Amino acid sequence: MTPFDKLLDYLIKTWQIDLFWLAKGGVLLFIFLYFLFTLVVLRQVKTMSETITGVLEKELTLAAKLLMGLAIVVFLIALIIL
């Protein structure tokens, strides 16, 4: 048995993955990535509004900010209930 095989054997026998923490981490990671996505959306709406002005840019920017706020709220809810 090589030292590497021994390491693998040790890891398999001793390291147990807690499914709950993995799932929680996955959910939080998803919401964090979603938050980053909303930042991109907000930036893009700004670019679009600069390209064409006078067509609902205030409303759409507000909607993008609400989307970002929603991501933060859901992240906090996930921290509380999970």
Place this chain on the structure above:
Amino acid sequence: MPNIFVAHSTDSTSSGQVKKKLSTKVRKREGSELPFASLQAAESSEPKQPKPGMGHEYVTVAERLVKQKNGSKLKMFNILPRKVKFETQEAKEVILVLLRQHWMTQISWIVTAGVMVLMPISLVWIPIISFMPSNFQVMAVMMWYLLTIAFVYEKFITWFYHVFIITDERVIDVDFYNLLYKEVSEAKIDNIEDVTYRQGGVARAMFNYGDVEMQTAGERQEFKIENVPEPHRVVKILNELKLEEEHEKIMGRVR
């Protein structure tokens, strides 16, 4: 002398701007400002005479479109839209028509969004996430709706900002393929040689939308605006604008 020299109202509406601009255009064509106010008053009381080379009933495209003006920002065929500007717009350039793709072309994502909204309700009958703890089930539904909202919002703004603008000088196609890719292409009315439209298929015939294709003399030889409502009307406006540009060339107006 026609009464086009009579001062137009200086309101902030685009129709006001169009009138003001038109009055300026005619003055430039004539080559001089009106010399005396008294002459203007005297001439304005005289019966209308046809302007040389312009015909008695000469009406520009912008003037004609003022009568057909509609206001809604969500309309797909927006004539003389108020307060709308685009980034490369010149000072005296007037937006005549702002077009969006027909809503029928967006039906696939609208239906998908509807299904996505209703999907969690189906969990009552098909409990595919029932193996999870209840708090994770709640989070799964919330995450699903986050995805749905993001999907609808992204599709909507991509459609909403994908516009075709016809001004009195050029045609502009603003396209956002997705959130990270933007393309703005334009063709000058002078450079447009042929304009054709295609309207094949059941949906296009029923809902009256299609593609408008332009052959241009510029670097980009083909210019296509896709799935626009009332393509025959778009072609008519473009043809009228072409004629207007030719007329302006003959009259010696260069901008």
